[in-house]
Amino acid sequence: xxxxxxxxxxxxxxxxxxxxxxxxxxxxxxxxxxxxxxxxxxxxxxxxxxxxxxxxxxxxxxxxxxxxxxxxxxxxxxxxxxxxxxxxxxxxxxxxxxxxxxxxxxxxxxxxxxxxxxxxxxxxxxxxxxxx
Numbered sequence: 001x002x003x004x005x006x007x008x009x010x011x012x013x014x015x016x017x018x019x020x021x022x023x024x025x026x027x028x029x030x031x032x033x034x035x036x037x038x039x040x041x042x043x044x045x046x047x048x049x050x051x052x053x054x055x056x057x058x059x060x061x062x063x064x065x066x067x068x069x070x071x072x073x074x075x076x077x078x079x080x081x082x083x084x085x086x087x088x089x090x091x092x093x094x095x096x097x098x099x100x101x102x103x104x105x106x107x108x109x110x111x112x113x114x115x116x117x118x119x120x121x122x123x124x125x126x127x128x129x130x131x132x
Contacts, residue, residue, distance in 0.1 A: 002050035003030065008038055012048060015039070061095050062087075062103040069107045 011028050015021065015035070025032045038048045062068050075086050080097035088094045104110075 003034070005049050008048045011035060012038060012042060060102065060106070061093065061099050065103070065107050068103050072104060072107065072109065 007028065007030070011024050011030060014024050014027070019027070021032055021035050024030070024035060042048050071087065071090060072083070075083050078086060080100045083100045084095050084097045087100065
């Protein structure tokens with residue numbers, strides 16, 4: 001979680017007022033490299049606010065979920081490996097079966113084949129057994 005804008009401005013204001021980086025580091029409990037980073041960002045952009053609007057992790061290979069859902073409806077009887085091969089044949093983009101599974105999850109599909117669960121065939125003990 002990034003430092004608040006208020007803290008960033010207080011640290012930089014203290015530095016502008018003559019406080020040393022070391023004293024600011026001890027007073028505000030912010031590392032010196034972070035203070036250097038804030039100073040460099042203020043010099044380069046004029047702003048020290050935390051960056052926002054970025055995505056963590058790798059972008060998904062299948063971005064167009066509407067196109068993929070149409071594909072999945074037409075190929076719902078295939079396994080994940082077969083769907084991956086069919087996706088490659090249809091789009092030219094080679095993906096793994098894991099990628100297909102993640103894309104199916106993103107469009108709200110599950111791997112469950114039955115709508116309702118089946119009854120358990122095992123009988124429960126109703127207490128009619130006698131002990132020897």
